[in-house]
Amino acid sequence: SMIFLTTRVALFIQRSQPSDSTYYAGVVEHMEAPASITSPRSRTIYISNEFQRIIASEEAKDLDIIVFPEHVTNYKETASFVPHGSQNVTPCYQTDYDLLLIEISCAARAQGIYVVINLIEKEICANGSGSDTFDPCPAQGIRYFNTNVVFDRSGRVISRYRKTHLWRHEYDSRSVLRQPDVATFATDFGVTFGHFICFDMLFYEPAMVLVRDLNITDIIYPTFWFSELPFLTALQLQEGWSFGNNVNLLAADASDPAGKTTGSGIYAGRWGRLQAEIFAQPTTRLMTARVPKKDRVQQLGDQVEELFTPQLITPRMTGVDTYRDYNVDIFETVLLEADFLEVTQNLCHGTFCCDFSVKRALTPGDITADHLTYRYRLAAYWGDETTVIRVDRSEQAVCAIFACKDESLLSCGSIFPASGGQVANKHHFTEIKINATFPAAPRGRRLIMPSTLDGGFKPIAVSKFNWEETPAPAAKNPDKETRVSLNLIRPQNDLLTFAIWANYYTDLASSHNLDHMQPTTEGVAVPTTPTSGASSMVLTSAGLLVLISLVSQF
Ligand SMILES: *[C@@H]1O[C@H](CO)[C@@H](O)[C@H](O)[C@H]1NC(C)=O
Ligand SMILES: *[C@@H]1O[C@H](CO)[C@@H](O)[C@H](O)[C@H]1NC(C)=O
Ligand SMILES: *[C@@H]1O[C@H](CO)[C@@H](O)[C@H](O)[C@H]1NC(C)=O
Numbered sequence: 001s002m003i004f005l006t007t008r009v010a011l012f013i014q015r016s017q018p019s020d021s022t023y024y025a026g027v028v029e030h031m032e033a034p035a036s037i038t039s040p041r042s043r044t045i046y047i048s049n050e051f052q053r054i055i056a057s058e059e060a061k062d063l064d065i066i067v068f069p070e071h072v073t074n075y076k077e078t079a080s081f082v083p084h085g086s087q088n089v090t091p092c093y094q095t096d097y098d099l100l101l102i103e104i105s106c107a108a109r110a111q112g113i114y115v116v117i118n119l120i121e122k123e124i125c126a127n128g129s130g131s132d133t134f135d136p137c138p139a140q141g142i143r144y145f146n147t148n149v150v151f152d153r154s155g156r157v158i159s160r161y162r163k164t165h166l167w168r169h170e171y172d173s174r175s176v177l178r179q180p181d182v183a184t185f186a187t188d189f190g191v192t193f194g195h196f197i198c199f200d201m202l203f204y205e206p207a208m209v210l211v212r213d214l215n216i217t218d219i220i221y222p223t224f225w226f227s228e229l230p231f232l233t234a235l236q237l238q239e240g241w242s243f244g245n246n247v248n249l250l251a252a253d254a255s256d257p258a259g260k261t262t263g264s265g266i267y268a269g270r271w272g273r274l275q276a277e278i279f280a281q282p283t284t285r286l287m288t289a290r291v292p293k294k295d296r297v298q299q300l301g302d303q304v305e306e307l308f309t310p311q312l313i314t315p316r317m318t319g320v321d322t323y324r325d326y327n328v329d330i331f332e333t334v335l336l337e338a339d340f341l342e343v344t345q346n347l348c349h350g351t352f353c354c355d356f357s358v359k360r361a362l363t364p365g366d367i368t369a370d371h372l373t374y375r376y377r378l379a380a381y382w383g384d385e386t387t388v389i390r391v392d393r394s395e396q397a398v399c400a401i402f403a404c405k406d407e408s409l410l411s412c413g414s415i416f417p418a419s420g421g422q423v424a425n426k427h428h429f430t431e432i433k434i435n436a437t438f439p440a441a442p443r444g445r446r447l448i449m450p451s452t453l454d455g456g457f458k459p460i461a462v463s464k465f466n467w468e469e470t471p472a473p474a475a476k477n478p479d480k481e482t483r484v485s486l487n488l489i490r491p492q493n494d495l496l497t498f499a500i501w502a503n504y505y506t507d508l509a510s511s512h513n514l515d516h517m518q519p520t521t522e523g524v525a526v527p528t529t530p531t532s533g534a535s536s537m538v539l540t541s542a543g544l545l546v547l548i549s550l551v552s553q554f
Contacts, residue, residue, distance in 0.1 A: 015153075016064050016110070022290040026066040026276075027252040028054055029264040031282040033072075040075035048100045050284065054109040055115060059286050064189050065114040066286075068255040069264070070146070070198050071224040074100055076173070079122035082149050085185065094154040096477040101149065101157075109155030114187060118197060120174075121147035132145030133161075133175040141458040143175040148195050148222055150185055163197040166204060167226075168391050182206040184216060195220035195499040196489050201241055202388045204445050204505040211245045212444075212475070217294035221251040226260040228323035229387055229413045230497040231404040231451045234263025235276050239459040240501065241465075242267035244449030246477055248291050255282045257320045262439035263457070268292055270281035272462030282321025301396070305463065308491045312365035312427045316494075318418035325413050331379040334408055340374060340429070345378055347399075352382035354399030354436045354500075359425035363493070369519065371424035372416050374403035374496075383440065384506050395506035399436045399486075400499030401452070415455075415496065421454070429492045430545045435485035438474070438502055446478040450486055451501035454541060455494035 017025040022490025035389045038044070049069060060066060074080070078554040080098030083089035083283035089098045092105040099118065123130045126141030137143060146163035162181035166174055174236035201207055201221065210216040219242075227233035228469070234253055237541065242249035246269035257280055266289040274289035333347040336358070345355045356378050359503045367373075384395035404412035418424050438448055450467055452460040470483040486500050 014252060016189040018188070020189065020293075021296040022292050022333060023187075023191055024062060024288065025266055025291050026063045026288045027059055027067050027250050027264050027266055027283045027285070028066065029253055029255050029277065029279065029283055030072055031255045031284050032071050036337045040077035044074045044078040044098075044100055048103045051117065052103060052107045054106075054286055055111050056282075057286070059288065062354050063113050063288065064187070065116070065193075065220075065250070067116045067220050067250045067252040068118065069224060069252040070118040070222040070293065072254045073117060073119045074098070076120060078123075079120040079469050082119075082122070082147055082160050083120045083157045084160055084470050085150075088156065090154060090156040092222050104149075105151050105155035105157070108151035108153065111155040112197060113155060115151045115273040116148060116195065116222065117222050117443055118146070119146050121145040121160075123175075131175075132178045132534050134206060135175050144173060146170065146197060148183070148197060148220070150195065150220075152192075153188070159195065161184050161195050161197065163198045163200060165203045165392070167199045169388075180206045182209055182214070184210065184214060186213065191218050192216060193218045193220050195222075197221070198223040198225060199389075199391070201237065202217075202392070202394070202503065205228045207443070208245075208447065208505070211247055216247070218248040218291070219250070223248055223251060224254045224261055225263060226389060226455075227263065227320055228325050229401065229415065230328070230453065231324065231398070231499060231501050232389065233278075233320075233453060233457055234261075235265055235273075235278055235457065236451055236453045236459050236497070237261055238263070238265055239267050239273050239276065240449035240451050241447070242269050243272070243462065245446050246270045247471070248292075248294060250291075254278060255284065257281065258429045260321045260323065261405055262320055266291060270462065273459070277459065278317060278320060280317060280458045305437060305490075310361070310425075310491070311362040311493050312363050312367065312424045312426070313422060314425060314455055314494045316415070316423060316455045318415065320457060322414065323389060325383070326390065327396070327407060328402075328412055330377060330385060331400075332384075333379045333403075333409060333412075338379065340372070341429075343378075347378050347380040349380040349382055351441070352380060352397055352436065354380040354434060355380070356399070356401065357431065357433040358401060358429070359489075362396070362431050363425050363428050365424075366451045367424050367426050370421055371426070372405075373423045373424055373426045374407060374416075375411075376401055377382060377404055377409070377412055380436075381550065382505075384508060388512075392510040393506055393508045395504035395508075397436075397438055397448075397502040397504065398499060400435050400497060400501070401432060401434070401495075402499070403496045427494045429495055432488040433485065434487075434498070434500060435483065436500060438482045438484055438500075440481045441478045441504055444478040445505040446474075446502060447505075448474050448482065448484055448500060448502040451497060451499040452498040453495075454492070460488070460492065460495075460498065464488060464492065482496040
């Protein structure tokens with residue numbers, strides 16, 4: 001087991017001290033209010049009560065910090081003003097805020113726990129007041145943000161962060177600051193945290209600014225993630241991002257698996273996950289872990305190795321809906337033979353080349369004609385004709401092996417459904433070696449991470465692979481060409497993805513089909529047409545269409 005676990009056990013001190021080598025963190029995967037509760041006010045009250053119940057629960061006792069997910073708390077009708085950390089406000093007794101903010105402030109104080117929630121914030125912007133945002137002040141004189149709020153142990157608001165990278169239709173109804181918030185807060189246990197929200201994880205500002213420029217080692221991450229195969233399912237991205245940056249990450253996701261959203265965890269950078277779960281059914285669950293402080297613990301003890309047994313049938317996650325990454329259609333790919341046992345291949349996309357060596361062995365057991373088995377493709381790509389989750393333009397460099405349902409490229413990026421036949425691991429993987437030289441990033445904007453996934457929608461444990469960077473660490477040398485190798489060092493029964501995935505954080509603008517709200521490269525909003533009344537009507541109907549299609553999707 002890991003050595004840092006032993007330090008605080010059997011002590012009666014409830015709170016971690018700056019001198020401790022760990023702190024005690026919780027993340028909550030949380031369902032939305034039940035559909036039977038219909039009014040925005042009743043739904044917000046329901047969630048507030050649930051959060052208070054969790055904060056006061058026996059399982060949360062002794063936590064130093066607890067994190068709740070994005071987008072499940074409130075509505076425009078119940079939006080709250082949110083004080084800035086510098087205003088020194090404790091909503092529990094300075095009550096000019098929505099009930100949600102007041103009650104969570106009181107709950108944080110009652111239990112003496114740092115609490116992070118996400119909500120819809122409102123701000124008065126009439127007559128030129130309020131923040132500097134890309135979009136103009138709406139006629140009602142109030143604008144809305146997607147905001148994280150951090151309460152300290154006394155219920156005081158000590159940090160606020162307004163989401164920078166909205167997800168598609170959010171632009172319809174939420175504002176974005178012209179200068180992104182870079183939000184950090186110090187704690188009484190000696191750790192300084194940074195925080196951001198959901199889609200922000202795929203962009204440089206402010207996520208990478210926190211890590212690279214401010215040396216923040218602990219990140220808080222409320223999210224409402226839409227999983228995408230083969231590279232961007234929830235735990236896969238969370239663990240990969242934490243690993244790539246070697247920072248601690250506390251990720252709390254909402255829970256709506258049929259709507260693609262689930263997957264929360266606590267990650268310790270190169271030491272991998274301390275806790276992580278993804279759920280087939282809507283679930284509310286507190287997950288906790290003692291998190292090793294990055295500036296204290298230099299290495300972990302031996303990890304417990306599970307003995308490997310080749311297994312024809314292994315548990316599969318089939319309850320999470322996923323997007324398919326259409327980027328793979330323009331990747332350079334090679335379909336591997338159905339029965340291959342050994343393959344070596346150098347595969348290039350333009351000047352970017354990935355070197356692969358993959359070995360498999362037959363899994364003992366009776367395979368029948370009714371069993372389904374995945375086919376695999378090798379893939380290489382470096383370019384900027386890609387998007388992330390089909391919303392923003394991206395530049396990626398990728399070396400991957402991923403699962404496909406048949407010979408067609410279109411069948412890569414989705415899994416066999418729960419019904420229609422049992423999936424068998426006719427072969428198990430005994431070796432996978434991938435390496436490539438990742439080009440220098442002109443402005444130092446690059447993050448190279450492992451992107452791995454098994455049939456249970458969990459990443460391959462860090463003890464099962466070697467990751468090498470030359471020169472190391474890659475994260476500190478983004479302006480240098482970097483050779484990265486990823487080697488599977490333990491056999492693996494099932495596999496959906498095994499890849500090196502690099503984000504080059506393109507500056508190319510995305511239009512989101514809501515062009516007038518978009519920042520241009522000069523940092524000013526694109527002017528609307530002279531008849532602004534008419535254009536805002538067009539926007540409203542487009543927004544309604546998006547809403548209607550979302551409703552029908554769920
Ligand atoms: C904005 O200015 C108008 C005209 O001076 C005034 O009537 C209105 O109350 C102001 N609104 C706010 C929110 O200050
Ligand atoms: C971050 O760390 C680097 C290297 O140790 C140091 O030079 C820099 O001053 C630090 N920056 C901040 C904001 O602490
Ligand atoms: C990776 O790189 C090393 C050293 O450059 C090389 O010897 C090896 O064959 C490469 N390929 C694989 C699949 O490991």
